[in-house]
Amino acid sequence: MQAASDREVTILAHVPRPSVPSLAAAGLAALLITAGSANATAGGAVSSSGVRWTVLVIAAVLIAAGGLAIVKSMWGMRAPLKRGATETTETLWLLLPLVLAVALVIFAAQGIS
Amino acid sequence: MTTAADATAPQPGLLRDLITLTKPRIISLLLVTTVCAMFAAERGVPSGWLILWAVIGGYLSAGGANTINQFVDRDIDAVMGRTDRRPIVMGRISAGWALAFGLTLVAASVLVFGFGTTWVAAGLSLLGVALYVFLYTLWLKRTTIHNIVIGGAAGAVPPLVGWAAITGDISFGAVLLFAIVFFWTPPHFWALALMLKRDYSEAGVPMLPVVYGESATRLQVLLWTVVMAGVTLLPVAAGVAGLVYLISAVVLNVVFLYAAWRLLQGDARRDWAAVTFHFSLIYLTLLFIALAVDAAV
Numbered sequence: 001m002q003a004a005s006d007r008e009v010t011i012l013a014h015v016p017r018p019s020v021p022s023l024a025a026a027g028l029a030a031l032l033i034t035a036g037s038a039n040a041t042a043g044g045a046v047s048s049s050g051v052r053w054t055v056l057v058i059a060a061v062l063i064a065a066g067g068l069a070i071v072k073s074m075w076g077m078r079a080p081l082k083r084g085a086t087e088t089t090e091t092l093w094l095l096l097p098l099v100l101a102v103a104l105v106i107f108a109a110q111g112i113s
Numbered sequence: 114m115t116t117a118a119d120a121t122a123p124q125p126g127l128l129r130d131l132i133t134l135t136k137p138r139i140i141s142l143l144l145v146t147t148v149c150a151m152f153a154a155e156r157g158v159p160s161g162w163l164i165l166w167a168v169i170g171g172y173l174s175a176g177g178a179n180t181i182n183q184f185v186d187r188d189i190d191a192v193m194g195r196t197d198r199r200p201i202v203m204g205r206i207s208a209g210w211a212l213a214f215g216l217t218l219v220a221a222s223v224l225v226f227g228f229g230t231t232w233v234a235a236g237l238s239l240l241g242v243a244l245y246v247f248l249y250t251l252w253l254k255r256t257t258i259h260n261i262v263i264g265g266a267a268g269a270v271p272p273l274v275g276w277a278a279i280t281g282d283i284s285f286g287a288v289l290l291f292a293i294v295f296f297w298t299p300p301h302f303w304a305l306a307l308m309l310k311r312d313y314s315e316a317g318v319p320m321l322p323v324v325y326g327e328s329a330t331r332l333q334v335l336l337w338t339v340v341m342a343g344v345t346l347l348p349v350a351a352g353v354a355g356l357v358y359l360i361s362a363v364v365l366n367v368v369f370l371y372a373a374w375r376l377l378q379g380d381a382r383r384d385w386a387a388v389t390f391h392f393s394l395i396y397l398t399l400l401f402i403a404l405a406v407d408a409a410v
Contacts, residue, residue: 046354055350058346060343067340073332096263100292101292108351
């Protein structure tokens with residue numbers, strides 16, 4: 001019994017373990033097939049405003065949480081200033097992407113009836 | 114010593130060197146985002162001719178930008194192990210000749226986009242080159258830790274080009290695709306920078322891991338992945354994408370967040386920076402393919 005178990009362990013040790021990316025690719029392929037038929041039935045883009053609002057709120061929460069944590073953790077972080085970099089530009093580079101993300105959320109919200 | 118005349122004379126490796134200058138492996142991902150954005154703009158399958166011209170124009174444009182980048186960065190390429198065998202550094206192609214080659218490719222790309230697709234697409238491709246060369250390479254790369262965040266705008270232009278190649282303008286949907294690539298760039302590039310920290314340090318490039326260390330960079334990879342995950346959901350909220358895209362985005366985001374979380378945790382048995390970096394490439398490819406499939410079905 002023990003020998004059989006050991007042999008099983010030995011065999012399993014030689015089976016290549018799937019990597020995270022390959023698992024993701026396989027899972028995605030299956031999902032695409034399933035969702036594809038659902039999408040075709042629904043007729044393309046998600047039309048339910050309820051679903052769109054729900055997705056928007058989740059997106060907004062992720063952006064707000066991540067954005068605030070980024071500003072908090074990166075505030076004041078900069079390389080030694082060289083020509084072409086000032087305190088102002090460093091602050092601008094930190095905030096600009098996050099302002100863009102917030103603007104995108106607002107614009108997306110305006111498009112939902 | 115290699116003279117310009119020597120470098121331009123026909124030799125067995127010249128074609129290979131010219132192709133190397135364009136960085137074809139990087140361009141392939143840019144072309145995926147371009148073509149998939151065309152499907153999203155068309156809400157179906159675009160004309161094969163339009164796709165062909167966009168692919169040719171996209172290769173020429175990105176190849177020209179990459180060549181000019183190597184002309185500008187030849188000093189730091191020479192001290193980085195990853196880049197010290199590039200054609201200009203090795204003296205197989207002269208710097209001046211490479212610059213002329215890069216500018217020619219860019220000019221050709223504008224004509225291909227303009228006559229093959231739309232002039233808005235041509236203008237946007239030129240904007241992408243300008244952002245890459247002037248904003249990223251010449252300004253931000255050597256001056257700020259935010260270099261690849263803001264400079265990432267250059268790599269995010271191809272979806273705009275693809276969209277404009279179909280519609281001739283830029284709508285909110287196109288901006289969302291731009292934003293996805295823009296917010297994908299920091300976690301992607303900082304994972305790479307963690308692997309190449311020593312190279313960047315020797316070259317004096319102020320990448321985040323060089324200036325603030327690995328722990329701070331790992332945290333930023335996770336935080337920017339969270340923001341990126343939120344941005345990738347916006348096309349669904351905006352009515353630009355459907356269920357195929359939504360489900361794909363959720364699955365891919367979960368895996369990306371898991372990799373970024375494990376990277377933050379640290380694990381001596383596995384190089385999670387490499388896993389995160391390689392998965393980020395697969396992530397963007399699959400996300401845009403899902404977008405295209407979503408539009409086509």
